[in-house]
Amino acid sequence: MTADGAPTNDGQRFARLPETPADREVEGRASRREVLDWWAERFGVDPSVFEGYSFWEKGAGKVWIFNGEATDPSEVEAIGMTLLRTRQEHWKPTSRAATRFGGHATKNAIELGSEQAVSFMAGDDQDLPEWDGDWGYLIATHEIAGGQEPIGVGLYLYDELRSVVPKGSRADLPVVE
């Protein structure tokens, strides 16, 4: 609780996101509608993609997506998977969310060539002046087995694509022509 008695975020506990900003009781907590709007606005992901999933916050601004049954609040180690970082100026999708849901993106997804994809997974930053879309977080994709497949999240700034693949997920992969 804050000094004025308002509830605060307990970083150890899952709490369901409020439906709309008007339903918000915990300061700074994203609402479900804001999350859907953000995916739609940033990546063109239709909100229907997330129908049936519930959204939860545990940790400071870490939003989780869950497709099962849960009570509220729920003291467990994890529910579903991490989706998004909020409570910062620019919201950031997790790399796993990018691979799981990034296939629905219709904008701010950047198609990488074979060598670029390998470099991205190795965690390297690379010059990409040819990108003429938005700056900020992008979903990186590459061609594999007959389709474009999301790889993870990159941060595009000043003609450069920075790989933000977490250290534990980086990989040294062969270039596939």
Added chain:
Amino acid sequence: MNPLERYEPLVDDAAAFRAACDRPLPSVVRVNEMAASPARVREAFDEEGVAYEPVAWHDGLFRLPDGNPGGNWPYVHGWTHGQEEVSVLPGLALDPQPGERVWDACAAPGSKTTQIADAMDDEGTVVANDNNLGRLSALRHNAERLGITNAIVTNQDARNFSTKPLAFDEFDRALVDAPCSCEGTCRKNPDVVDQWTLDHVHAVAGIQKGVLARAVQATRPGGTVVYSTCTFAPEENEAVLDHVLANEDCELVEFDLPLDTVPGVTEWEDETYDESVTRAHRVYPHHNDTGGFFCAKLRVGGEGDESASDGEVAA
């Protein structure tokens, strides 16, 4: 003493058994069909020049003769997961369905949890529990890597697992892939044979009985519980089943596995076990060139549908 010697009276061909135990196992990956079909994984392996061999009894498994199951694009995309062939069996026996409530009592590091979620098409709820907090991070990493959104991860002692943090108080199915003395994994990890002690067998058998009993209690009448280990020790297999049959409302059911197996044993040293333990399956390394394994399927008693009735396990 090499503990494998004690099981020679149980096997049909002791020399072949010991020879198989001494051979290393190939790397095997399971396709995460939520993310890609086996055909698409094959296509990606072909593009990338990754050597692979099919596994005759399951089209979602590939042997990778060059090893390194994590060093390729299908792995990075969460299309595949390194998992030994026999380790796929309990998930097949459990046969979870989309929309169900399933408990994986000893879940870390999550190979079987992720297989269960895949079989459920990521719909319903899988509760993945483990008492070891450290191993839960591996479980969570694997679940996220494979894009699973229907799992709840809990950190409890499975023997007195509480459903209080859940939205429901009983499961349709439960898997007890119990901690065990693991001689069946000697082809991957020869150290298990050196570290084996009979004291450990007896200690772990007590834990196994507790976890399996709780799984039966936490599963609805008519529901399914699968018990599996990677040990050959009857103390940890048939004796555990015998104990739970005597103390909980459940029965062992017949089921088929898509591999050559032999029935559970009803006598071991000075003990005899309930005749129905012959419905369990023993998997020996020399029969299918796999690791060793034990798998049993139980129907929880009381009024309920016959979801655990006899039936072919689909590969």
